[in-house]
Amino acid sequence: MKFTKMHGIGNDYVYVDCTKKDLAHTSEIAKYVSDRHFGIGSDGMILIKSSEKADFQMDMYNADGSRGEMCGNGIRCVAKYVYDHHLTDKTEISIDTLAGIKYLKLTVENGKVVKVRVNMGQPILAPDRIPVIAEKEPVVAEPIKVCGKEWKMTCVSMGNPHAVIFIDTPVKEFPLEEIGPHFENHARFPKRTNTEFVRVLDRQTLEMRVWERGSGETLACGTGTCATVVAGVLNGLCDRKAVVHLLGGDLEIEWNEDDNCVYMTGSATEVFEGEITLPEEMTE
């Protein structure tokens, strides 16, 4: 299987061009290639496909083989791939995802995409659509007991579920490996959840670490960063336009007041191309 390794501020995926030939056993392959010791090593796998509804389609898999409805860092890389690999010459493109069609604007320098702005759509705040088991809408600073401690969570879906927790200490010091899995698998999240731990530095600057559903800690999460700014606004902690520092780099987020859509701007990077021989049972 031919693949391209790409990352959006350190959130790395194996990208497979399926515009001409489809792939079977995708869940198993995602798990296999994501393994950092026995595979290629990545946070998951993303398939780039042709689409009848949009310019392209993106299918996203986490490292454990589960499907993610959307991937903010991944969709910027898909945009870079299709432009840099000459599958399109358009600098405004649409990509279909399990969370609907997203619209992207590409910044090109010397023939290559260096930055992408994505309209990530409107945040979903209805508990049954996130989904989270909660009494009130929106779910803002709602108590939840995890690991014997009461936390205050704000829940937002950007097509996929997020629980955002504001903390007062530097995010680098947070025991993410210990706490993250207990949020991910908590009974209040029927489809599990991605969880962001966030410290507000000032009204336009936040820092965040993420525990992703199906992949564990990653260096960045695009949908999670959008959910973080929405949660910050709902809690009165930040402005609608903010920069979020993640372990792998920065993302610029704007929750636009006029159309209620969240806009994410950030980089996309190709690391290398390769070919991997898959186990026989994954090729049948």
Ligand SMILES: N[C@@H](CCC[C@H](N)C(=O)O)C(=O)O
């Ligand atoms: N890293 C992604 C999100 C990937 C999917 C997520 N783990 C899920 O299962 O919802 C991003 O950049 O948004």
